Amino acid sequence: MSPTDGRGAASDATGGTSHAPAIDHQKLLAEIDAEVQRKRESGDIPADLERELDLVFARFAPVDALEADFEQVLTRAEQATFIDVIAPVESSRPVVPIFKKVVRKVVGWYLRYVAQQTSAFAHAITRAVRLLGERVDVLEQASPVAAQRAAADGDVQPPSAPDLSHWAPTLARWLQATTGRVLHAEAGDGALLAALVEAGVDAYGVDPRPRPNVVNEVREDEAAVHLRALPDGALAAIVLSGCVDRMALGAQLQLADLVATKVAPGGTVIVLGTHPAAWAESHAPVHVDLSPGRPLHPETWQHLLAQRGMTESEIVAGPPDRAALAPVPKGDRVLNANIERLNALLFGPSSYALAAHRPE
Numbered sequence: 001m002s003p004t005d006g007r008g009a010a011s012d013a014t015g016g017t018s019h020a021p022a023i024d025h026q027k028l029l030a031e032i033d034a035e036v037q038r039k040r041e042s043g044d045i046p047a048d049l050e051r052e053l054d055l056v057f058a059r060f061a062p063v064d065a066l067e068a069d070f071e072q073v074l075t076r077a078e079q080a081t082f083i084d085v086i087a088p089v090e091s092s093r094p095v096v097p098i099f100k101k102v103v104r105k106v107v108g109w110y111l112r113y114v115a116q117q118t119s120a121f122a123h124a125i126t127r128a129v130r131l132l133g134e135r136v137d138v139l140e141q142a143s144p145v146a147a148q149r150a151a152a153d154g155d156v157q158p159p160s161a162p163d164l165s166h167w168a169p170t171l172a173r174w175l176q177a178t179t180g181r182v183l184h185a186e187a188g189d190g191a192l193l194a195a196l197v198e199a200g201v202d203a204y205g206v207d208p209r210p211r212p213n214v215v216n217e218v219r220e221d222e223a224a225v226h227l228r229a230l231p232d233g234a235l236a237a238i239v240l241s242g243c244v245d246r247m248a249l250g251a252q253l254q255l256a257d258l259v260a261t262k263v264a265p266g267g268t269v270i271v272l273g274t275h276p277a278a279w280a281e282s283h284a285p286v287h288v289d290l291s292p293g294r295p296l297h298p299e300t301w302q303h304l305l306a307q308r309g310m311t312e313s314e315i316v317a318g319p320p321d322r323a324a325l326a327p328v329p330k331g332d333r334v335l336n337a338n339i340e341r342l343n344a345l346l347f348g349p350s351s352y353a354l355a356a357h358r359p360e
Contacts (some may be wrong), residue, residue, distance in 0.1 A: 010281040012072040018171075036219055050130070053103060063070075066261070072091075074126060074129060074130055074133065077122075077126045077129070077178065078123070078126045079125045080122070081122035081126060082118050082119060083115040083118055083119050085108060085111040085112050085115050086104070086108075086274055087100070087104050089101050089104060104223075137240040154346075163189065164191065164192040164241055164272055165191050165192060165195070166318070167192060167272055167318075167353055168192055168195035168199075168317065170195070170316055170353055171192070171195075171196060171239065171270060171347070172195070172196065172199040172201070174268060174270060174355045175196065175199075175201050175268065175270075176199070176200075176313075178201060178202075178236045178237050178267075179202075179236060179267065180202065180235065180236025180237075180264060181202050181203075181204065181234070181235055181236055181265070182196065182201050182202060182203040182204075182235065182236055182238070182239065183203070183204060183205070183206065183222035183226075183227075183235050183237070183238050183239065184196070184203055184204070184205040184206075184239040184240060184241070185205065185206045185226065185227070185238070185239070185240060185241075185242075185243065186205070186206065186208065186209075186223060186242035186243050187205025187206065187207045187218045188207060188208045188241070188242060190205060190218050192239075193205045193217075193218065193242075202236075202238075204218070204219070205217065205218040205219070206218065206219045206220070206221040206222070206223060206226045207219075207220065207221075207242075208220065208221065208222050208223075216235065222243075223240065223243045223255065224243075224251065224254065224255055224258060227255075227258040227259065227262050230262050232261045232262060233261075233263070233264040233265065233267075234261070234262055234264070234265060235262055235263050235264060236263070236264055236266075236267045236268075237263065237267050237268040237269070238259045238262065238263050238267075238268075238269050238270070239270045239272065240255070240259065240269070240270065240271050240272065241271075241272035241343045243292070244254070244271055244272075244273050244295065244296070245273060245274045245293075245295045246291070246292075246293045247293045248292050248293040249293070251293065252293070252296060252304075253304065255309065256301075256304045256305060258306060259305075260305065260309060260310060260346070260358070262307035263358050264358070265358055265359065265360050266357070266358060266359070266360045267357070267358050268355055268356070268357050269305060269310055269355070269356050269357075269358070270353065270354065270355050270356075271298070271301045271353070271356075272351065272352075272353050273295050273296065273298065273301065273351065273352055273354070274295045274350065274351050275295065275297075275298075275349055275351060275352060276294060276295045276296070276297055276351055278349070278350040278351070279294065279295050280294075294335075298315045298352040299315075299353045301354050301356075302315065302354060302356065305354075305356040309358060309359065310356035310357065310358055311356070311357060311358075311359055312357040313355060313356040314354070314355045314357070315320065315352060315353070315354050316352065316353045316354075317349040317352055318350050318351035318353065319349065319350060319351075319353055320349060320350060326339075327339050327340070
């Protein structure tokens with residue numbers, strides 16, 4: 001027999017204490033689940049018995065054991081709002097039950113008075129929490145998270161990065177006098193970033209997707225996360241693309257707040273966005289309806305940045321999303337004028353570029 005110390009643990013030959021091996025709780029739970037599943041399939045555990053056990057557990061289990069289920073916890077709270085003032089008087093001793101009955105009768109009126117007020121207050125609190133929970137459920141159903149979940153259930157593919165190569169001359173003109181660091185978020189494949197660097201702009205990029213083949217400085221990071229980590233006024237210019245097309249409205253407003261503070265006085269904020277009409281026509285209806293975010297019009301970005309002190313803005317329309325109707329050679333002037341109006345309505349620009357400047 002192994003000698004033991006004062007706590008009952010076995011001691012080895014060297015005088016040390018050997019402890020029992022730790023229990024693998026995950027393995028134990030898996031074995032229990034497997035045994036329950038086997039008995040359920042064999043019919044040894046009736047379905048009504050499981051239901052009865054679930055009800056008993058939900059009634060007597062501690063609140064912490066309810067797996068953070070809001071409805072179960074709130075039900076338990078509502079059940080606890082009733083305070084029973086009729087205390088039990090049973091006892092194994094012969095005189096104690098009589099004493100308990102006397103005490104219960106003497107203080108019963110006082111306990112009932114306190115219990116009524118406490119129960120009324122607890123019922124009002126639980127009712128308020130239930131109403132608040134219903135409102136939170138409505139907000140969750142309308143939130144971008146729910147929309148993303150619905151899009152995933154509908155097998156909707158996320159939008160691909162837009163082609164930004166045709167914006168290189170425009171951005172080179174806007175940033176030719178810039179002397180500080182320029183951030184491009186999101187940089188995508190780095191083609192536009194490479195064109196800016198070649199034009200002499202001290203630029204780097206961030207993109208949430210891994211880009212192992214990008215030669216230029218492109219860091220794997222979210223645009224908003226990267227901007228929050230920077231001190232105010234740290235950048236001479238910020239170029240936004242990609243993320244502005246798929247962010248929800250609240251995230252777009254937060255992004256506008258960030259760029260207005262992270263760009264230095266005299267700096268420039270550039271938004272390369274997809275035109276909403278072209279975006280809606282280039283995606284499937286399911287994706288358009290279930291998308292958590294969608295592009296904003298250039299006038300909207302112009303308004304948002306102007307509210308945050310960004311002035312002297314300029315908007316440049318991108319190429320049309322598809323070939324327009326050609327005018328009729330030597331045709332009627334009225335007919336060709338109507339064709340031009342149709343082109344303006346049906347074949348608008350696929351994208352736009354907006355530049356806004358922060359005053360010195």
